Amino acid sequence: MLIRTVETFAVAPRWLFVRIETDDGIVGWGEGSLEGNSGIVRTAIAQFAxxxxxxxxxxxxxHWQVLTKGGFYRGGAVLASAVSGIDQALWDIAGKALGVPVHRLLGGAVRDxxxxxxxxxxxxxxEVRDHIAEQMAVGLTAVKMNASGxxxxxxxxxEIDAVVQRVAAARDVLGTDRDVAVDFHGRFTLASARRVAPLLEPFHPFFLEEPVVPENSHLIGDFVRSTTIPVATGERLYSRQEFLPVLQAGVAIAQPDLSHAGGISEVKRIAALAEVFDVQLAPHCPLGPIALAACLQVGFSTPNYLIQEQSIGIHYNKGAEVLDYVVDTEPLAFVDGHFELxxxxxxxxxVDEAAVRAADLLGNAWRTPVWRHSDGSFAEW
Known part of the structure; x- marks a missing residue:
């Protein structure tokens, strides 16, 4: 069995799918979505092909070793995302060739x-109350919200009062049996994040996410020590080496993105490294169905897996929805707020190949918004 073709599809709203076909007709799918940069990743995958x-x-x-280390210049979001999509597709082929789900190849299920x-x-x-009610209506028992604009x-x-009021409103709707995570989204300075965190402690957030931008990961330990709330980060970290400092700094939850952090292969290794530090895994995934399925395959075989983000109905999904690209939606249906094995x-x-090919004809033009402060200077989105 040999690889015959490697194709990519840029589809709405902001995703990049990878299709690898073998000479005996087995097709594997992966997702190398790097939001706002589909064209760049697509070129990288074509070169890897x-x-x-x-x-x-x-x-x-x-193949993972060669694609990540075979070039003199290594790493970064673009190349890591390209490898991620290819890696997922190769695992998909492996499972299909052997007639088993990928989690069986990763050691078997540790949860149902x-x-x-x-x-x-x-x-x-x-508005927070209304949006949470919508999520509760489909059976979810946990939500995540941005701390601020x-x-x-x-x-x-x-601004600080508004953060507190919104989290308080969320807790009021959710009660004590459901959870709310709060995403700082790298929009805060370390000083302002440390100022806000103690004010949120009475509302018991599930975790506080990305309190500092990833290039300031050397500061995250100061934030961890300033609060009793679990701290999460990792959606913009792309390897074990990049995760090691934040794990050493005391974060509680690691959030690698399977479409950015080297795919299934590397995220399994990140999970094992995190376990050494008593850290749980909660992969970032505001992406499409292939990335979500890849996350779940890792999750079913990983002991220190906490929870899974998913983007069904998320505000970014304009022009297409997660389930629009699958033939049967049942495997990704919520059952009492969970995904079943x-x-x-x-x-x-x-994957609905016809739908993917049709969507690729239109492509996607999503770009990261550019925000500015009142003085005209750049603001973190």
Whole structure:
């Protein structure tokens, strides 16, 4: 069995799918979505395809080593995302060739279901209440919300009060049996994040996410020590080496993205490293169905897996929804706020190839918003 073709599809709303076909007709799907940069990753995958075509798809680890280390210049979001999509597709092929779900190849299931959470927005407490009610209506028992919109560099009194009011409103709706995570989204300085965290402690957030931008990971230990709330980070870290300092700094939850952090192969290693530090895994995944299925395959085989983000109904999904690209939506259906064990071969879902090819004709033009402060200077989004 040899790799015959490697194709990519840029589809709405902001995703990049990878299709690898073998000479005996087995098709594997992966997702190398790097939001806002589909075209750049697509070019990287095309270059990697020059190496892959004609190779044995079952040599997943060897291909991972070559693609990540074979170039003198290594790493970064673009190359890591390209490798991630390819890696997922190769695992999909491996499972289909052997007739088993990928989690069986990763050591077998350690759980029967994985808890899911959804994103909620809203710029005022009443909107937060409405959006949380919508998520509860579909059975979810956990949500995540942005702490704020654009934040001034030192955080004004009104901005900080608004953060507290919104989290208080969320807790009021959720009660004590459901959870709310709060995403700082790298919009805060360390000083303003440390100012806000103690004010949120009475509402017992599930975790506080990305209190500092990833290039300031050397500061995250100061934030961890300033609060009793579990701290999460990792959606913009792409390897074990990049995760090691934040694990050493005391974060409680690691959030690698399987479409950015080297795919299934590397995220399994990140999970094992995290376990050494008593850290739970909660992969970042505001992406498509392939990335979600890949996350779940890792989750079903990983002991220190906490919860799974998913983007069904998220505000970014304009022009297409997660389930629009699968033939059967049942494997990704919520059951009491959880995903049930995936049992079909490979990644466990059937991609609607016709829908993907049609969507690729339109492409996607999503770009990261550019925000500015009132003085005209750049603001973190």
């Amino acid at each position: 020059e190496y892959l075509v004609g190779k044995d798809p079952s040599r997943i680890e060897d 279901r994985i808890r899911a959470y959804g994103w909620v927005g809203g710029d005022d407490p009443n 654009r934040m001034t560099r030192n955080g004004s009194v009104s 995936l049992t079909a071969p490979g990644l466990g879902i059937e």
